[in-house]
Amino acid sequence: MTFPAHDTRVTYPSGALVERATVLHVAPAAAGRVAVVTDVTSFHPVDASWPDQPADSGTITLADGASLPVRDAVVAASDGEALHLGADVPVRKGTEGWVYLVAHLVDEGSAIAEGDEVEITADAAARRALSSGHTACHAASLALNLALEGRWSKPARTDTLGRPDFDGIAIASSLIEPNGSLDRYRLNKSLRRAGFDVAGLGDELDALAQTVSATVGQWVAAGSPVRIDRDGDALTDRRYWVAELPGGTASIACGGTHVGSLAELGSVAVAFELVDDGGTPVLEMRTRTGA
Secondary structure (H helix, E strand, O other): OOOOOOOOOEEEEOOOOOEEEEEEEEEEEEEEEEEEEEEEOOHHHHHHHOOOOOOOEEEEEEOOEEEEEEEEEEEEEEEEOEEEEEHHHHOOOOOOOOEEEEEEEEOOOOOOOOOOEEEEEEEEHHHHHHHHHHHHHHHHHHHHHHHOOOHHHHOOOOOOOEEOOOOHEEEEEEEEEEEEEEEEEEHHHHHHHHEEOOOOOHHHHHHHHHHHHEEEEEOOOOOOOOEEEEOEEOOOOOOOEEEEEEEEEEEEOOOOOOOHHHHOOOOEEEHHHHHHHOEEEEEEEEEEOOO
């Protein structure tokens, strides 16, 4: 049994859905699955280090025409001795001697082997729905930073547009959904010590939602183009979501997939809720698109 010597080459950042590939490694996985690693893939995988966007759905087609449903796709890593999947990866990206890979999980017993030439196909409708949700999430986060700018009493780290980065500082988790997203922000003591005023925020959620929705709506109406800039085609190469907004060019490090323009979102509605998490107030932002 051999292990890949290089990071998987990925083409989903450019919007690719279909890719011809060579199977490099096949290994048992949990729950009756088999992990299939190829030299290149169009499949977006879940990254356990920040699992915001779910994996693509789709198929792997063999040379004889047999089509294998891909049940999941995860970021994996190998040191040449073993393949570690998802949350079981024991090292950080960039660790010397390790390669990072996309593992496609198919049913145990599937007739697939190292050296097979295959075609990997990601479902277009599912990809578009998640891409729409992810793009809306980034746009809403920038609009939220703008809306909350006046609540900072101390200098804070700024976002790509030069505003205090509430999203980057307070974010606890982010979940990309089909045509939407859910982001959770912890309004804890460290955030208040950093100079963010939480007083009265719970009474202003409807107004905040209207403000953020209106800002994103202006960007959508402007047809702001979106692209993915990347340092290379390897899985671990840095990638950036770039949007040409009316107020300037926004660039956010991101490994997900996106639509090509904010206009493709159709409309964006943002809603807020203040919840309690073990005594810590948490601001939840839910974003939905009309795409």
